[in-house]
Amino acid sequence: MSYVIPPAPVASLPVVGRAERFPVRRVYCVGRNYVEHAKEMGFTGREPPFFFFKPADAVVPVPEGETGKIEYPSLTKDLHHEIELVACIGTGGRNIAAADARKHIWGYAVGLDMTRRDLQGEMKKQGRPWEIGKSFEQSAPIGAVTPAAQVGDVENAEIWLKVNGQDRQRSNVSKLIWNLGEIVEHLSKAWELAPGDLIFTGTPEGVAAVVAGDLLEGGVTGLSPLSVKVTPAR
Incomplete structure (x- = not known):
């Protein structure tokens, strides 16, 4: 097949212990999915889950042992x-039951949902x-995928998550408002999941601003950690 312009390369992530990479199709994100984070954003309770997207080319893959x-x-x-904990879908489907969700997850990774909070806040005020x-x-930015x-x-x-060696965020995945199975169940009712989809499952409390020069180091027990440096704007 030929194209009138060169196609964009496929976004992909490194995989722990393997030369093959995990291709990225879509990036789903769950909003306000830890109780304490919901509170710090001005919300309480177990509201129905809601989702937003990031483009696949927003992904910054960070290999094991490196700083992105x-x-x-x-x-x-x-x-x-x-x-955030990121679930990487290996087998797609519609209307996946929460009890069957783990069968569809190929692996897990550590990710950062970087947010222009001032711009997000302005859009919220305007209902946009x-x-x-x-x-x-x-x-x-996402670290290497660990097979399930x-x-x-x-x-x-x-x-x-630590910023410049100081704790910023610390919690437990058990404190998710909607757990992994429920997230997959809700998502697969609205969209057909497919291999290569990533699901950012939500962030705990402690979100805060970073500046150029900051070093972000985060992790989830059992997964390859993530290290990212913020560089100055061009």
Whole structure:
């Protein structure tokens, strides 16, 4: 097949212990999925889950043992970190029952949902979509994918983020409002999941701003950690 312009390369992630990579199709994100984070954003209770997207080319793959780089984005003066467990779909489907969700997850990774909080906040006030605050270049750094068969009890794993060596976020995946199975169930009712889809499952409390020069180091117990440096805007 020929194209009138060169096609964009397929986004992909490194895989722990393997030369093959995990191709990325879509990036789904779950909003306000930890109780304490919902509170710090001004919400309470177990509201129905809601989702937003990031483009696949927002993904910044970070190999094991390396420190990735993301450029401080344009238009914002309030760039926030949000550390998250990412589920990587290997088998797609519609209307997947929560009890069957784990069968569809190929592996897990640690990700950052970088957010232009000032722009997101302005869109909220105006009742407009969030894309300008969430879906921009290099807004989704992700570490190496660990195959599900090699992961322990991920649903009770500690999740954490340090900025310049200081704790910013620390919680446990068990505190998700909607757990992994429920997330997959809800998503697959609205969209047909497919191999290569990534699901950012939500961030715990402690989100805050970063600036150029900051080093972000995050992890989920049992997974390859993530290290990212924020570089100055061009």
